[in-house]
Amino acid sequence: MATLEINDLHVTVEADNATKEILRGVDLTVKQGETHAIMGPNGSGKSTLAYSLAGHPKYTVTGGTVTLDGEDVLAMTVDERARAGLFLAMQYPVEVPGVSVSNFLRTSATAIRGEAPKLRTWVKEVREAMERLSMDPAFAERNVNEGFSGGEKKRHEILQLELLKPHIAILDETDSGLDVDALRVVSEGVNRVREGGDVGTLLITHYTRILRYIKPDFVHVFAAGRIAESGGAELADKLEEEGYESYVKGGASA
Amino acid sequence: MADNTPAGSTTDGAITVGQPADARVSAAPSYDVADFPVPHGREEEWRFTPLERLRGLHDGTAEATGGLRVEVTAPDGVTVQTVDRTDPRVGRAGKPVDRVAAQAYSSFEKASVVSIPKEAILTEPVRIAVHGEGGTVYGHQVVEIGAFAEAVVVIEHTGDTTMAANVEYLVGDGAKLTVVSVQDWDDTAVHAAQHTALIGRDATFKSVVVTLGGDLVRLHPRVVYGAPGGEAELYGLYFTDEGQHQEHRLFIDHDTPHCRSNVAYKGALQGQDAHAVWIGDVLIRAAAEGTDTYELNRNLVLTDGARVDSVPNLEIETGEIVGAGHASATGRFDDEQLFYLQSRGMRADDARRLVVRGFFGELVQQIGLADLEERLMAKIDAELEASVG
Numbered sequence A: 001m002a003t004l005e006i007n008d009l010h011v012t013v014e015a016d017n018a019t020k021e022i023l024r025g026v027d028l029t030v031k032q033g034e035t036h037a038i039m040g041p042n043g044s045g046k047s048t049l050a051y052s053l054a055g056h057p058k059y060t061v062t063g064g065t066v067t068l069d070g071e072d073v074l075a076m077t078v079d080e081r082a083r084a085g086l087f088l089a090m091q092y093p094v095e096v097p098g099v100s101v102s103n104f105l106r107t108s109a110t111a112i113r114g115e116a117p118k119l120r121t122w123v124k125e126v127r128e129a130m131e132r133l134s135m136d137p138a139f140a141e142r143n144v145n146e147g148f149s150g151g152e153k154k155r156h157e158i159l160q161l162e163l164l165k166p167h168i169a170i171l172d173e174t175d176s177g178l179d180v181d182a183l184r185v186v187s188e189g190v191n192r193v194r195e196g197g198d199v200g201t202l203l204i205t206h207y208t209r210i211l212r213y214i215k216p217d218f219v220h221v222f223a224a225g226r227i228a229e230s231g232g233a234e235l236a237d238k239l240e241e242e243g244y245e246s247y248v249k250g251g252a253s254a
Numbered sequence B: 001m002a003d004n005t006p007a008g009s010t011t012d013g014a015i016t017v018g019q020p021a022d023a024r025v026s027a028a029p030s031y032d033v034a035d036f037p038v039p040h041g042r043e044e045e046w047r048f049t050p051l052e053r054l055r056g057l058h059d060g061t062a063e064a065t066g067g068l069r070v071e072v073t074a075p076d077g078v079t080v081q082t083v084d085r086t087d088p089r090v091g092r093a094g095k096p097v098d099r100v101a102a103q104a105y106s107s108f109e110k111a112s113v114v115s116i117p118k119e120a121i122l123t124e125p126v127r128i129a130v131h132g133e134g135g136t137v138y139g140h141q142v143v144e145i146g147a148f149a150e151a152v153v154v155i156e157h158t159g160d161t162t163m164a165a166n167v168e169y170l171v172g173d174g175a176k177l178t179v180v181s182v183q184d185w186d187d188t189a190v191h192a193a194q195h196t197a198l199i200g201r202d203a204t205f206k207s208v209v210v211t212l213g214g215d216l217v218r219l220h221p222r223v224v225y226g227a228p229g230g231e232a233e234l235y236g237l238y239f240t241d242e243g244q245h246q247e248h249r250l251f252i253d254h255d256t257p258h259c260r261s262n263v264a265y266k267g268a269l270q271g272q273d274a275h276a277v278w279i280g281d282v283l284i285r286a287a288a289e290g291t292d293t294y295e296l297n298r299n300l301v302l303t304d305g306a307r308v309d310s311v312p313n314l315e316i317e318t319g320e321i322v323g324a325g326h327a328s329a330t331g332r333f334d335d336e337q338l339f340y341l342q343s344r345g346m347r348a349d350d351a352r353r354l355v356v357r358g359f360f361g362e363l364v365q366q367i368g369l370a371d372l373e374e375r376l377m378a379k380i381d382a383e384l385e386a387s388v389g
């Protein structure tokens, strides 16, 4: 049973020759099968949390611990974390020139699974996963994220989620930039993976809209670099009505 | 990819009408080196080249000292001759267009002529192994293929040299000639050469230029059509490492109706002061109705400190053409891309290899020479290993 445990996590970035503390003591435990929504205003540090968990080199952990099933995640390289079962669907997926989606997916799956998937079953697996996400098969031959629309990038992230089957999935604003149809398609993709029961999900969002499609077990309000309040799904309704104002005022300012 | 052009690169394309590409160079083509002034470096055709690294090839101070081993392996029926400059085949494809090529033409002792008889269909390639043993060399090579013959010629350059040369390809009517020129020099070599192809009626010329080594390599592939219906495909691949200057200057002279040309050059750069230059001049003259041409240059910058100059020029003097286009782009492989790939489980060196192999793979496939494909990819991997380490 996969468990991600974040304890008193502090993270800084270097910006304009100054060190800026962004995460100020994050505590959170995500277990396999659970879905946690992390909601917070712009600039509160949600992406910083996501990137720090994935190991992005720009972010420096200055305190706290992160473990996955007791293993020290912070001691792992980016690729080791991915192979240990962490997956980050990015808010702004990166273009990779010269690498086709099909080559990228196959190389990723080979790395994560520890062996190359059998070509015949793999081709079918990818084709079916793309169909479910209403992706044109021609996508497979395009370069990764190059010239993709915002919605296409997000579908491509969820396609990877479906194929790589992580233990812990961090979805950073997968809902942003999607129209209603795309939001539904992408949410269905996330739900298919959740229904497998093997994944713990950290759903980062600014808006409650996506929570109509993906029902969280827990909702956490993120403000000024830490979790300001935690509750059940009903907390999202409160945020829908009241917004983040009370948390922003209450939280320490940067 | 075009939107992340690194500082110091130029990707400015130009479509102008009425000014022949050759009009921008500082002297008319000539066989005689005395017809060219010594370049000072600000001329259009020299402005990207570090003249001081040409070791005197450009100013008359580089005396021929010899030191080149050439081995030709040719299937039956192919003749290999060493001839004087009076041989009618020498100089037939065209005149030297810059001072270094003219110096080579004025200074070579004997020319080598490889001749593939008409209607011969070679099943094995002709191999020309050129190995530099230090010293300064002026060379002249002619490859002649008779009407309706088909052949592949592979020229491989290794070792150390300071060399200026002219290579001529005389492609007979209806013939199909593929030439692969690999510059796999030691990192100390200097190599400047003009490659001129004269393409006969309905003939096909395919050139594959692979530049990996050398301190300075400056190649000038040129295509001239002798009669209508000719087709030229020019492919190039370079991997420019720390401190290397690799320059490819192409010129396609469409002065004959109903000819086609297709150019695709791709380069990867890594390391401090790696410098790649790509110039693609395509001129469609008034008489060349029915021309179809496309040229492309793409560069992938793998590290900081490398510089690319990419300048396509398409000049069109007639509206009666089938198609004409060009594209140039320089992209970077950066930390964000590396992070993205690593976050999908790939190790850093696997991620880099994926990107570089992907970048070149399409081109290597397009070249369509199965046995070359694997060798090229292996060479690219080796280049990558050498510095990723």
Ligand SMILES: Nc1ncnc2c1ncn2[C@@H]1O[C@H](COP(=O)(O)OP(=O)(O)OP(=O)(O)O)[C@@H](O)[C@H]1O
Pocket: A013, A014, A015, A022, A040, A041, A042, A043, A044, A045, A046, A047, A048, A049, A058, A091, A173, A206
């Ligand atoms: N690489 C970085 N360099 C400099 N500052 C950064 C960097 N990453 C984040 N920050 C700063 O840290 C703060 C939190 O940013 P972060 O992107 O984590 O917020 P967020 O909650 O994801 O916001 P949004 O809702 O806009 O996505 C912001 O003030 C931001 O400017």
Ligand SMILES: [Mg+2]
Pocket: A046, A047, A048, A091, A172, A173
């Ligand atoms: Mg964010």
